[in-house]
Every structure is written in structure tokens, then in C-alpha cells.
Amino acid sequence: MRLSLLIFPADNVVVNGIAVKADHILTFQCYKLSFLLPANAAYVGQVHVLDIGLHKKFEPNLTAAYELVDENLIASIYQPRNRFAHKGNFGHAIIIAGSYGKAGAAVLATKACVRAGAGLTTVHIPRSAYAILQAAVPEAMVSSDANSYLLTKIEEDLSRFNAAGVGPGIATAAETKILLKELLKQFNQPIVLDADALNILAAENELMRMLPANSILTPHPKEFERLFGKTENDLARFQLAKQKAKDLNALIVLKGHHTLIATPGGKFYFNNTGNAGMAKGGSGDVLTGILTSLLAQNYDSVEAALFGVYVHGLAGDIAAKKFSREAMIATDIIECLGEAFKLVSDLQ
Amino acid sequence: MRLSLLIFPADNVVVNGIAVKADHILTFQCYKLSFLLPANAAYVGQVHVLDIGLHKKFEPNLTAAYELVDENLIASIYQPRNRFAHKGNFGHAIIIAGSYGKAGAAVLATKACVRAGAGLTTVHIPRSAYAILQAAVPEAMVSSDANSYLLTKIEEDLSRFNAAGVGPGIATAAETKILLKELLKQFNQPIVLDADALNILAAENELMRMLPANSILTPHPKEFERLFGKTENDLARFQLAKQKAKDLNALIVLKGHHTLIATPGGKFYFNNTGNAGMAKGGSGDVLTGILTSLLAQNYDSVEAALFGVYVHGLAGDIAAKKFSREAMIATDIIECLGEAFKLVSDLQ
């Protein structure tokens, strides 16, 4: 076997012509953005970071345009539980999810929210999903919509909740658009928006302006395109995400092999956990649950996004090791959150 | 890292001014009450008990105002199963729990009751929760209320049951108050009262006087306040619990990091198992199930309260080790009861 080797110091390069398909890449001091771009996937093999002997105090003081989410960063975000804490200390999350045929998305998001540590979790679902949710997640309380098939209205007093996650499996019916609009109007804590909530947002531009500050949007590339338009390449998409995060005063979590997190403050983070076994229906619902749970527990939105994306990917990596990339399913990611949190708490 | 060290012999101290935040505390011979108070949490690090060489026969003969529930006490309470026993020997428990949207509380309490060893378990739930309960806990029998959403009336012959647990998720509707009143009237074995049953009690003082002797109330601090009024500090709350336990001829299990058990006989016990991972919706429902199960198995109320709170916390500690404090859920506590009982039986 012949291996190709590339020493690659360049940064913002999107391959669009001839390039070496490198089995191994040597680079200096830190990851380069180029390695993280989907468009470059075929050309980027195993990356080896070479220490070029920079002064230890040099790097941490740099303000990079983008940052790789690493264990040090996560260790600095993670808040261990106070011994005397009670469930009130960990907030009350509401998950708004599901429609007829897609109740499973609500199950996954709710389970993940409970497993990620929220003090209390309520899930709002269409009436036909009532028994499904109560049986699948006895730890959660259920708020049933008056409508059997669709989400139309939340009767609960929203001020009881510290965070909301909306979107998995909700479809895009007119009634559900009204529910989303009411939620954005009345709820003034950060909201996690995913899936069909993003599709509604893309179709109803006025809603975009109603997002509570520091809300978190979690589009995959197609949803991103629907929301913000086409871009020429990955780098252009990243720049657009940065711009939109500032404009909307919201976080944008652009899901992919290396999920990008763009903050309202203009920072870029790339996540380095996760694997192709998570490329399956349900993985995104789990992320929505985790993010909502962390917000309810009083992590701020940037912390929640960085920590949530990291621990979601880490749990996915543990699941892949246990069940293989092919056979692992979204429920496995949830069940591996325990091991993931244990690894995080060992970082300290 | 600089560690602060405190040698701390004082007992009934509630910090309300300046105090050392001790990383390590050295104390003589036994735990001091001060270490167990939530108000002192920020000042109490790891406690080291120093043996000051008291005569071995001295301590056990002391009648302390309060006692720490330890392994010796639990070993003396635990009754191993007689080889020739049949299910009749372990009693028939009834769990009365759930309302529309909170059927999960009934699932958790019932599962815990079954797992804690009751010979037979029946659960009374609102009609809409019927299939949920039968699917989740096939070992239990289900008594469905005529009402789909609320508990209104138990049709079962109550004399068949050796113990009852009431409260998880029942809400506080007028109809449910009537059910609770009827239960207190007709049932003359100890009852475990939790959650909304306590809230009903707080609102209907006449019910308080109808409690069967040696019933067990399991309020968390807010429910305690609703029941018995505000107190100035932790110590005052403990004293009030002691007074009320005597007045009501009932046990009061005041839930918290170190759960307090106050007996009608005027004794105080502090539990030392459990952790902040249990600070989540559902943990209390599990405790209700365990306590009811132990009463059905013929443990007396003091034994049931001490043993139940201990084994609940121990199972929670095992769950935290397996799944982390963040990710552990109430169902995990139930699933870890087996390992907890094995540890208890090894104490002998």
C-alpha cells in the first residue's frame, strides 16, 4: 500500500480543482479550517498536529477566527452538581414536538432532555401521542394539544419554564405556525429551534425577527439554505452563518461532520466529536433535547451550545464503539449520555 | 491549591454570618448536626470523623437527640426472606397515583413498589392511564378510576391491602380531595403520603387529623412549609418536624441532601445515602413506591422509613456511579434497587 503524505499549513482553502488525496496530513500546532470542510472530505485523511514549540502562553492568548471545541474548553464550561441541590436548581424544560406519524421525534427529544439533567421536563404533543409519551418517558410530564394530529396551542403557563425546545416532527401546518408565533411572542427565555420549526421560520420571515435573544437554531445544511439562502461553498456558508448569528442575536449550530457553532458575539467554534453513525433519523431530535436541557439548567446559550454539541457527539462516539456505526440508533445516543457525562466530569 | 481545614466540634450551629469555607473538616467521634444543614452547605467540605478513644460501650448507650442512619442500623432492620415464604407473606400494596399528563408518576411509584419486594401490587390510576400502566409494569394489577383524567373513587375493597401510598401526580382537584378523605376514613393501616396528597392535606386541615397512626409523610422543604408553615432556619424546621410527628402520631420524612426522619416517638434520624443526581422529577415517586412496598412487607413504619430512605439513596448512589449525576434518571434508581438490596443483605 502506498500512502500519500501532505504537509499542509494553509488555512482557508476549499478544494475546487486538482488536489492531493492525502492519507496522512501533517500540520503545525493546530487544526486548519480546511480540514473541517465537507467539500474537502475526499482529500483529507488522518490529521497529525505537529508541535512547533510555540511558547505555552502564546496560543491561549490568540483570538482565533474559529476555535476547535476541545476538552479544556468543555472542562471550563461544565458545572458539577452542588451536593445540596434540589430539583428546582436544575430548571424546568419544555419540549414542543411531534405530529401524527412523527411522535417518535417527541419521544427522542424528551428522553434526551430528561437524560441530560433537567430538573423537570414537560413535553407538549398532539393528543394522539399522549400514551406514547407517558409510557416511553415516565419521568416527563405531558401537555396534550387539543388537536389529535397537530400542535395548535400550548395551554400551559409558559412562565413556569426556563427553556423551550421546539421543532422535532412538528410539520408545518398553518395551525402550528400560529403556535410557534405565540411561543416566540410570549416566551422570553432562549428557545432551541430545530427541524420543522426552522422550516416554518424560513417560510415566515416575520417570525425570524421575534426570536428571543440567545436562542439556538440547529439547521442541517439544507435547512440552513432554506433559512438563509444558497452559498457558493462551505467557507461562504460559514461566513453567512456568522453574519446571521450577529443579525439575529442568536446562535447558529450548523450540523455536519464537524458541527459549526456561530455565536452572536461573532465567534466560530467547530466541534470534533461525533461520527457518521449519527447520520440517521433521530440524532437531531436528541440534540434538541440536550440543548434545551442544558439551557434549563442555567448554562448560558453559548455554553449550552458548545457543551451540548460536544456531549451529543461524544455519546454518539461511545454508541458507535458499542453498537457499530451502522447499527447504532438515536436511542443509543441517549443511553450513552451517562458515560459521556462521566468522561466530561473526569476532565476536571 | 490551598485547602482550608476546620476542626469543628460545635453541634447546633446555623451559619448566618461570617464563617470559614472549609475544604476539610475534622470532628470528634461522630457527625455533627451542623454538617447536615442545607444552610451550611457552602461551608462544609469533606468531613473526617476522628476517633477520640471513647469506650466502645459508651456510644451505643447514648440517647442522642438525632442519629445518623448507618449500616449497622440498617443491618438490624433488614429482614432476609424465609426460604419457605410465599407471596402472601409479603403483603399487598396499593399505589394511588397519576392524573392526565402525570401518568408517569404512577408508573415510577408502581415499578418501585414492585421492585422493592411487595408480594402483590395494585395501582389505582385515572382511566386514560390504563394501558400505560399495564404495559410498563406487567407485574402490577390495575384499578382504573371511572374518570379518565382524575382520581375520584377507589372501587376496590380496601381491606385487601396491607399498605397504601398516595400522592404522586394526583393533582389537587376537588374530586381527588374526596377520594383522599375516603381513603383516610376507610383505611386503617399506615399510609404513605407524598406530593399532591400533601398539598391537599395542607389545604384541608381536617384531613390531617384523620391520618392513620404511623402514616409516613414525605414532604420536600416547600411542601413542608405548605403543611406546617415557614421556619426561620433549618434547625427550626427540624424542631417543627419533630413536634408535628408527635402531634400527628406520624412519621415525617423531610427530603433533602440529608433526608430527615422524625418519628412519633420523638426521635430524629438523618440519612447519609443519596446524591444531587436524584434532584430530578420522579425521584420522590420512587421513594413513595419503596416505602409503601416495605410497609406491605410488614416492616413497621419507623423501620420502613429508615430502611426505605436508605435503600432509595443507596440505589441512587449506584445509579450515579453508572450513569453520572447529570444523566441518571428515576428509572435508573428503580433498576439499581437490586444492587442496593444485595449490599444491604451483605451487611449481615
Place this chain on the structure above:
Amino acid sequence: MRLSLLIFPADNVVVNGIAVKADHILTFQCYKLSFLLPANAAYVGQVHVLDIGLHKKFEPNLTAAYELVDENLIASIYQPRNRFAHKGNFGHAIIIAGSYGKAGAAVLATKACVRAGAGLTTVHIPRSAYAILQAAVPEAMVSSDANSYLLTKIEEDLSRFNAAGVGPGIATAAETKILLKELLKQFNQPIVLDADALNILAAENELMRMLPANSILTPHPKEFERLFGKTENDLARFQLAKQKAKDLNALIVLKGHHTLIATPGGKFYFNNTGNAGMAKGGSGDVLTGILTSLLAQNYDSVEAALFGVYVHGLAGDIAAKKFSREAMIATDIIECLGEAFKLVSDLQ
């Protein structure tokens, strides 16, 4: 600690006066019946069987009045699966179980039947239990009664089934008595009768005479009493079981710490697996499922009874080791059947 020691050669003794409470009992060559009697429980400690050097060929040729089911006997019964076998070789079992509030009994019996190896399993339940059964045991087919709450009529063609198990949770309504009568009329393979099927039999003596040859009745002592009347002591009850097994041309499995199996051929077997952790609602339903499954797989009734009771107890012992006697539940027994079968197949 002082230990009492007893050398005890006597056989048919029921303690009803003064007796030594022996911590250790030494006996010659084999177990004595006296050790197996519930009435003697308090007096029988750990039993040590002493080899008195009988000729190896002597014992196997003895025709004992009763026999202890041991590993050799089980190894001789167990039929390993032929490599080329298909599901048709392992028969089609029907479980008839459940009523409103007791659908769990049907779940447990059906799961056990599937796990014990039947080629196909159908369960007949009241209509309200339809979704419960399909969700809990996807491997089984469901035959729903026209009645939501009770069993009234089986529409299936009974000739498709190789064995039937009836009773767990069926209650004793008049309509269900009719169903049982029809079953006994039309089905000419051995039937396992348990729980309320036995209670119906006890109330309707004419049904007793309709039992297909080599059916298996699995009463606990109270059900036995309802069926066949009171007896003075354990030995008298055993003798009555023997008599009734002959009269009815059926097997009687008298459940207890050492379950007794009386055959139509006049033989007595005592089982020696199982433990007090099985003294809980649901254990009997599991036994019904196992026995029906073995009959469907073409074990004859005596083999099925001996093997089924043995493997049920063995799975219970494994469950007790994993989960403790207190916390183990009927579902655990089912889940441990795999390990139990592996131990059995290793006997060969």
C-alpha cells in the same frame, strides 16, 4: 455461635411437637422427604448428604416413592435443537390470559412462552389489552376477544395449536367459564391450567372431568385446597395430589418452596431450584408460559412439567443472584431463561 447438628435418617416425619432446630443436618445417601415439607421449615437448616458407599448400580434401580428432580434427570429430558430444524418443528402455543386490570398476567405468560422456545405463540386476550400485548411481545400474534374486559370466546381454529395455557388473570366471570368449557371440549391436546382457570374448575366440578389427558394443573396451596379440599398436613396434601393426579389422568404441580409434581402414573417429584424471591405476583404466570411452550415443542407432559418447573426455578435463582431476592421481579425470571437454558445444555 453455637450450631446445632442433626443426623437425620427418618423420612416421612411432619413436626408437630418438640423438635431440634438444626443448623446443619447430616443425612445418608439422599434427601429425605421431611426436609422438603413447609411445615418443617423452621427445623431444617443446611442439609449435607453423606455417601454411605452403596453400590453405584443400586440407587438408580430403586423405585422411590418420590424423586428429587436433579441435573441428571433434566439432562436426560432436554432435547437439543436439530441444526436443520425450522419453526414448524417447535409447535404453535396458545396462551389464554388476562382481564381488565390484569393484562400484565397475559404479558408475562406470553413473554415466557416465547422465551422458552415455542416456534409460534398466539395469545388470546380481552380486546382492551390488544395494544399492550403487541407492544410488549412483538414476537407473538394476538387473538382479541370480542369483549373488551373479559374473555368470552376464542374465534381461532384451535386445531392449529399444539398446546394451550389458560388461566393467568382471567377472573372467574360466567362468560369466561363458558370459554373454558368450550376449550376443554374442543381442544384435545394437553392444557396447562393455572390461577383463575383452577378457581373456575374448583367451582364447576363437571369441567374437571373434561380435562384432556395429561393436562397440567399448577395450583399453589390455597388453589389446591379450593380444588381438592383441606388436608391435615403437608404429607396428607401430597398423598391427595397423588390420588387426584391418577383420578384426573393429569399432572398436578403443587407450587411451593419445593414444588411437587405428581404424575398420572403415580410418581412424585420434588423440585430443588427456585427461591423466596419468586414469592411475588407474576412468577406463576411465567411458569404457565414456560410449561405451555415446552408442550408445544413436543415435550410430553411429564417431561414438560419436570423440565419447566426446574428451568423456571433455575432462572429465578439466576435472577436472585443478579437482582437480590427482594428486588427481582417476574420479568427478570423471563430474562434469565437464556442463562438457565445454557446451564441445562451444558449438563449434557
Place this chain on the structure above:
Amino acid sequence: MRLSLLIFPADNVVVNGIAVKADHILTFQCYKLSFLLPANAAYVGQVHVLDIGLHKKFEPNLTAAYELVDENLIASIYQPRNRFAHKGNFGHAIIIAGSYGKAGAAVLATKACVRAGAGLTTVHIPRSAYAILQAAVPEAMVSSDANSYLLTKIEEDLSRFNAAGVGPGIATAAETKILLKELLKQFNQPIVLDADALNILAAENELMRMLPANSILTPHPKEFERLFGKTENDLARFQLAKQKAKDLNALIVLKGHHTLIATPGGKFYFNNTGNAGMAKGGSGDVLTGILTSLLAQNYDSVEAALFGVYVHGLAGDIAAKKFSREAMIATDIIECLGEAFKLVSDLQ
């Protein structure tokens, strides 16, 4: 113990007279077809393949009339997941399964499809199975038929799906025949047909001619007979399968101890994984799910059939080791798919 030993070079022999029952068989270089025939089962013990020193390059160049599916073949088929893949890369599968009383078949096929790695899975079921499916497989989306009991019409836009699997538990009602006909008309990707879909095909010959190219039929011997008529012996049945695969331009997976795969190109493959513990209701439903999942992931039909049958058997072998041949159930096969895929990925 006396062992019989047979050195057996002959190939196409069906025993129908006197033959040695060999405990051990020695054969040269490779398996002989005779060892794989059910009719020879009683005569074929453990097979030992002796290397006769053929030139290494000789064997791979042979075009055998039949081939044993081995690890090398599987390793050459298996496609590891691209790191940058997203769920769109792994296709959208639709499972069409279930009828009243047989919703479990739909649960098993859907779970298997999800676990075998499809990007998205939708299941079409009769309306009464809605909650069952959503609760059992939250990762899948559910398309409910307008009919509660039977499958009558798929409202979904079929062009969204990359592969379809139809048959488990669907029964053979006239309405369902219409559904199947419509499916064959409108869907132009390969379809996996199993169980009652095959029975419908056997009854409606015109449907047979409508099969999309490279569809996969998975009959067991009786279903095969209904489809294509009786044959004199195993070898004749294999030849008939070969002929029909060509005629129909479809793959025929003839299930048995050594499942045969006949391709439209006139090739024969025998699978060598799997065991008699899979001879139970539900195993076939699992295979349907796996095959459909692999087709959706862009394996071609021959690859999907070879790989799917292999990994199904391998997961079954892992399940047998864990739970015993007797106690293993179809759900266990699904749960062991993870370990099976890990073994496959280690082959490379």
C-alpha cells in the same frame, strides 16, 4: 463413544437409501453441496475441510455452480461509512407490514430496518397499530392506513423511498392484494417481498410479472412451494429457484439452515451463518427489515441479499451464544446486529 468418520468427496448427492451417519466428515478443499441439503441433515456431522494444496490462484478463478458466502466475500461487499456522510446518504426505506393481531411483525421488521443502518425509515401499518409502532420504534416515522385492521392503500409519495419491504404479517385480504398491486405498479426500485406478500403473489400470478427488476423474494420452503410448485427433492428445488430467479429477474432467498440465494444472473450462494435458535416466529420479519435497509443504503440487490442474510445469521449466532438457542427471540437478533456489524467491519 465410537465416532463414525467419512471421507466424502462427492458433490450433488441426496441421500435416499442407505448411508453412513457420519459424526465427522473429511472433505477436500471446500464444502460440498451435499452437506448443505436438509434431506441429508441426519447423515452430516461436523465437517472438516482438508487443504489439498491447490495453487492459491486456482480456486478464486473457478466459476463454481454454487458458492459458500464467506468472510472474504462479505468483506468485499461491506461499504464502511464515509466520515462526512449525512442521513441522506443512507436512503429512506419503507416497511409495509402488519394487520390486526400481527402488528408485532411490523415492529420487528421496522426495528431491524432502523438498526441495519437506513438513513430514514417509514413504516406503513393498519391504523390500530399506530401507537404500538411509535412507542416501539421512535426512530421511525409512521404512515397509518385509513383502515384499522388491514392494509389497503399507501397515501405517501412513493418516489421519496429508495427501497421497500412488504409482507410481514399483512394477511391476504382482497384490499391488501390491491395495495400490493399498486405498489408493484408505482414503485420502480427493488422491493423485498416476504411472508403474506409471497402468498398473495402465489395466488395472483399476474402480480409476479410486475416485480421491479432485482426485487428480492424471501420464501421459506412452504412459501416457495406455493409460489413455484412442488419439487422432488432439495436439489430439484434449488434448480427451480435458479430458473425462477432468471425468469423473474429477481433474487430468490430460500430460507433454511443454509439459506440459498439464487440471483438473476444464474448464480447460487449458500449462507453459512445462523442456527436453529432462529427457527421461531419473527426471525423472517427481521430479515425483511435488514434487506430493505441495505437496499436503501445503496447496496445493489445481490450485495444486499448476500450481506443481509449473512449478517442476520451472524447476529443470530451471537444471540444464541448470549441467550441459548431455546431462549433467544427475534428481538435479540436485532439487538445483536451491532456486534455483527462490528465483526464485519473487522474483516477488512
